[in-house]
Amino acid sequence: MRAQRSLVAAMEKDLRVADQPPLGWYDVLWELDRATDGRLRPYEIEERTLLAQYNLSRLIDRLEKEGLVRRETFDQDGRGRWVVITEKGRAVRADMWSVYGRSIQAHIGEKLDKAEAATLAALLLRLR
Amino acid sequence: MRAQRSLVAAMEKDLRVADQPPLGWYDVLWELDRATDGRLRPYEIEERTLLAQYNLSRLIDRLEKEGLVRRETFDQDGRGRWVVITEKGRAVRADMWSVYGRSIQAHIGEKLDKAEAATLAALLLRLR
């Protein structure tokens, strides 16, 4: 918990200093950017990011308001929506990565070697 | 991040279902309970829990309102305060532990053996 708290605090700060949006935005944009056709259903994003449903719903609102994603209807199921990343969304994600990637390197890469990082990732994966 | 998110969600839920206060309360009460005379300065709690200063300040407000801690003046430095745990605070911490401890066992203890847990803790410690 403490490690996570300090990493998040440090990385959020790196992003903020570089005038970039908060961390949460990245996860969603990244999932969309790598998805086929740059689109996912909200529940798919939810599964991948482990964001709470109501939380994601409003995060999408914010992304939409900034023009980084748009919602489209999902024809096969009237309850469903598509969330589609826009060109601007892809650009913002790439910008964010230039800061976030360096931040990960600084706060994690510098402190663990590849093998240790792999061990850590494997152990954490077991906790989900 | 995802492991932390899902663990916190699960543990908060365990606490809530058992009618116990949120996780953050525990950390503060625990630090106070084990401290000499059951008292610490806010900045000491901050260092130990890695809570943000403004965040802790208001968490103490809530604990105080519930009668779990009280603030006292700190004579050696007019800027400082003591945060002192009350008997009720100690009791609440103990109650919480009966739920939280089991929750840790269920969500972590069941999934990692002692050696793995030690490895994980050591790696995470390096990230702070």
Added chain:
DNA sequence: GCATTATAGATGCATCTGCATATAACTCCG
């Protein structure tokens, strides 16, 4: 000894989160 700077803690305000619940659409079973 006074001005400057630093530290401890609190707080206004905007935003975010969490819970509960709403709404809408789908599925399934008799």
Added chain:
DNA sequence: CGGAGTTATATGCAGATGCATCTATAATGC
């Protein structure tokens, strides 16, 4: 088919968080 239950997403409201800043006090430099 029709109602009961289920799933996908959204939202009202209360409370928590984050940022910036404030107040009060202490330390430092000249």
